[in-house]
Amino acid sequence: MSPTIPILILAIPLFMFLLLGLLGMKMSHKLAGWLGCLGMGTTLVLAYCTAYTYYFGGDFVGANGERLMSVVFNETWLAFTDKLVISMGFMLDSISALMLVVITTISFLVHLYSLGYMEGEKGFQRYYAFLSLFSFSMLLLVVATNIFQMYIGWELVGASSYLLIGFYYTKHSAVSASKKAFIVTRFADLGFLLGILVLSFTTQTFDFAELCGNPTAQVTAFAGKTFMGCSLLTWALILIFTGGMGKSAMMPLHIWLPDAMEGPTPVSALIHAATMVVAGVYLVARMFPLYLWSFDATTFIVVVGAITAFYAAMVACAQIDIKRVLAFSTISQIAFMMVALGVASEGEGQVCHHGLGYMASMFHMFTHAMFKALLFLGAGALIHAVHSNDYTAMHGLRKFMPVTHITFLIGCLAIAGIPPFSGFFSKDEIMAACYAWHPVIGVWMSVVAGLTAFYMFRLYYLIFWWKEHKIEHGHKPHEAPLPMLIPLVFLAAVSCVAGFIPFGHFVSWNHLPYDIHLDWTIAGISVTIAVVAIVIATVMYRKENPLPAKMKALLPALWDWCYHRFYWDELYMFITHKIIFNGICRPIAWFDRHIIDGTMDAMATITNKASVAIRGLQSGQVQMYVWVYLIGALLLCGLGVMAVIL
Amino acid sequence: MEITLIFWLVPSLIMFCCGVYGFITRRNMIAMLISLELMLNSVDINFALFNRYLFPGQMEGMFFSLFAIALAAAETALAIAIILNIFRKVKNVDVQGLDTMKF
Numbered sequence: 001m002s003p004t005i006p007i008l009i010l011a012i013p014l015f016m017f018l019l020l021g022l023l024g025m026k027m028s029h030k031l032a033g034w035l036g037c038l039g040m041g042t043t044l045v046l047a048y049c050t051a052y053t054y055y056f057g058g059d060f061v062g063a064n065g066e067r068l069m070s071v072v073f074n075e076t077w078l079a080f081t082d083k084l085v086i087s088m089g090f091m092l093d094s095i096s097a098l099m100l101v102v103i104t105t106i107s108f109l110v111h112l113y114s115l116g117y118m119e120g121e122k123g124f125q126r127y128y129a130f131l132s133l134f135s136f137s138m139l140l141l142v143v144a145t146n147i148f149q150m151y152i153g154w155e156l157v158g159a160s161s162y163l164l165i166g167f168y169y170t171k172h173s174a175v176s177a178s179k180k181a182f183i184v185t186r187f188a189d190l191g192f193l194l195g196i197l198v199l200s201f202t203t204q205t206f207d208f209a210e211l212c213g214n215p216t217a218q219v220t221a222f223a224g225k226t227f228m229g230c231s232l233l234t235w236a237l238i239l240i241f242t243g244g245m246g247k248s249a250m251m252p253l254h255i256w257l258p259d260a261m262e263g264p265t266p267v268s269a270l271i272h273a274a275t276m277v278v279a280g281v282y283l284v285a286r287m288f289p290l291y292l293w294s295f296d297a298t299t300f301i302v303v304v305g306a307i308t309a310f311y312a313a314m315v316a317c318a319q320i321d322i323k324r325v326l327a328f329s330t331i332s333q334i335a336f337m338m339v340a341l342g343v344a345s346e347g348e349g350q351v352c353h354h355g356l357g358y359m360a361s362m363f364h365m366f367t368h369a370m371f372k373a374l375l376f377l378g379a380g381a382l383i384h385a386v387h388s389n390d391y392t393a394m395h396g397l398r399k400f401m402p403v404t405h406i407t408f409l410i411g412c413l414a415i416a417g418i419p420p421f422s423g424f425f426s427k428d429e430i431m432a433a434c435y436a437w438h439p440v441i442g443v444w445m446s447v448v449a450g451l452t453a454f455y456m457f458r459l460y461y462l463i464f465w466w467k468e469h470k471i472e473h474g475h476k477p478h479e480a481p482l483p484m485l486i487p488l489v490f491l492a493a494v495s496c497v498a499g500f501i502p503f504g505h506f507v508s509w510n511h512l513p514y515d516i517h518l519d520w521t522i523a524g525i526s527v528t529i530a531v532v533a534i535v536i537a538t539v540m541y542r543k544e545n546p547l548p549a550k551m552k553a554l555l556p557a558l559w560d561w562c563y564h565r566f567y568w569d570e571l572y573m574f575i576t577h578k579i580i581f582n583g584i585c586r587p588i589a590w591f592d593r594h595i596i597d598g599t600m601d602a603m604a605t606i607t608n609k610a611s612v613a614i615r616g617l618q619s620g621q622v623q624m625y626v627w628v629y630l631i632g633a634l635l636l637c638g639l640g641v642m643a644v645i646l
Numbered sequence: 647m648e649i650t651l652i653f654w655l656v657p658s659l660i661m662f663c664c665g666v667y668g669f670i671t672r673r674n675m676i677a678m679l680i681s682l683e684l685m686l687n688s689v690d691i692n693f694a695l696f697n698r699y700l701f702p703g704q705m706e707g708m709f710f711s712l713f714a715i716a717l718a719a720a721e722t723a724l725a726i727a728i729i730l731n732i733f734r735k736v737k738n739v740d741v742q743g744l745d746t747m748k749f
Contacts (some may be wrong), residue, residue: 630666
């Protein structure tokens with residue numbers, strides 16, 4: 001494959017960022033918006049061509065029918081020593097081609113949607129410039145040929161996420177949310193960097209083709225090396241996963257994602273639902289051949305994922321802000337993907353249940369990107385209509401916004417796992433993989449899936465039903481404009497049919513295509529649980545009734561804990577403000593102010609005092625100087641004469 | 647009696663000592679300037695004398711004193727200009743009173 005198209009896929013968004021960033025303020029809003037859409041549209045077409053060539057072109061299929069990992073180009077970027085070389089390149093394999101499709105699709109739809117949603121906003125051109133920057137960074141991340149290029153893309157998406165969360169920079173909450181997101185993910189990236197260093201120091205390579213193409217050789221390099229009773233390979237993989245925990249908002253580093261909802265809603269759909277937050281999942285999937293060799297690391301992933309999934313689902317049941325509900329739902333669904341990756345491994349290079357979890361995770365990543373973007377964009381349309389994030393301002397909107405209503409319902413059905421919508425198929429694969437790994441995890445995840453269906457339909461009913469919409473100050477809620485409806489309808493259509501894609505033919509852990517069979521027992525259980533949960537939600541929230549209030553009164557503590565997100569933010573505040581600030585920062589500040597500054601002050605004071613004491617000699621009286629000079633000269637003469645005489 | 651070098655050097659030395667004395671004791675800057683000129687002139691005389699008595703066939707000493715006279719003229723002009731400016735500012739040419747900018 002010639003490298004022209006891959007280079008263009010990366011270059012066009014970067015060029016758009018520079019163009020809109022530097023010259024955007026001179027353009028009209030319309031021109032900047034359409035330029036952004038045009039750039040992203042071109043990238044979309046090119047990415048689709050690339051993915052089509054990869055999957056169907058036949059050039060990338062090996063002797064056994066497996067899909068090959070292909071490095072389209074790879075240029076040395078920085079060469080520090082002959083081993084420490086950082087390259088920039090473009091790698092095409094089954095998951096990067098998948099991500100190309102997902103990112104460009106969602107990004108293009110969000111570009112289009114924003115034409116309507118962001119209309120008339122101050123800084124419209126800046127917004128499009130940042131969107132282009134984000135698209136570029138995300139594409140750079142997924143096509144990375146080596147772990148360091150991925151790290152660069154990783155930091156760039158973090159930076160563009162920071163810029164977009166803080167887009168309304170005059171709003172205090174947006175500014176602190178963007179800072180929080182940046183600091184938390186940056187803190188996690190420290191672990192990622194340490195992991196990269198441990199891994200590459202031992203294996204002497206950054207390259208994915210070498211790391212994952214031949215994992216046994218790399219595992220041999222780690223043989224016998226342990227640290228604190230755990231093998232070094234496990235340490236490296238867990239540290240790398242820490243970076244993924246930060247980006248993908250796993251517990252306990254999830255606290256930034258709900259606050260990130262301060263950004264414009266299309267940004268939440270693109271970055272904080274569909275693409276950037278699954279970067280952690282993508283990272284683990286990319287390094288999966290290595291994770292197969294460390295059962296401890298994958299078990300850690302499963303445990304973290306399972307706890308996060310349950311926690312986020314619980315919290316989502318008690319939120320009022322609809323974007324927060326969706327944010328916690330995203331955390332929960334990403335945790336599903338993480339668990340799926342974890343349960344695909346049995347350690348020692350063996351996969352569990354034909355490596356189904358790997359395929360299921362990627363499948364769910366794909367379907368989730370579509371239906372979660374749909375839900376977020378739907379939420380954007382609702383917010384656009386009522387100018388509030390809370391469902392208390394919505395209630396009974398179904399008559400006013402029919403298109404949004406139907407597409408939102410499709411999104412809810414997809415995430416709840418009702419056939420034939422896409423979420424059913426991907427979630428069923430995850431369930432099958434979980435039950436095969438350990439029944440406890442299977443049951444646990446089934447419960448979370450039930451909670452998912454419940455909170456999504458709670459949200460749906462509270463937005464569209466509950467009671468008649470109260471029209472405030474004569475402002476009737478209106479359906480969204482056309483540029484916003486097209487993405488909604490398109491994504492809803494994808495969510496309806498995406499489940500029927502024979503995904504096993506495109507992505508599998510060993511790149512060999514295989515057929516997916518639905519496990520009807522597990523599918524039956526999942527659907528039953530989902531239907532029961534939806535029925536409960538219907539009973540509780542379809543019409544205004546005192547049942548929810550009664551439930552709340554019955555378990556006030558549970559409600560409080562869920563509503564306050566189990567007090568994680570307060571815990572973080574306590575640890576940072578009370579313990580770290582008082583215990584560490586204040587003594588250090590005292591040391592700085594008194595010992596270090598004191599030394600400097602003492603030196604300055606001594607110099608000052610000494611100069612004041614002797615400055616009287618410099619009287620400025622010319623005649624005195626002459627006297628001194630004369631006496632000195634005479635003394636010297638006298639000395640000279642004495643020297644001659646003696 | 648032949649007039650030797652020493653007969654000329656003694657008045658020159660007296661002139662120089664007068665210059666030093668005046669430079670140290672006078673408070674008026676104009677008087678100090680005059681004392682300075684006295685010192686310079688005694689040095690010029692010495693140049694001419696040593697040339698005349700020690701190297702009779704050559705002219706370096708003569709020319710050196712000519713240069714010194716020219717430089718003394720220039721230096722005097724500069725010093726007078728500074729003194730005039732100081733006088734305009736503080737209405738005073740007493741060298742010990744000029745301590746406005748000190749410390």
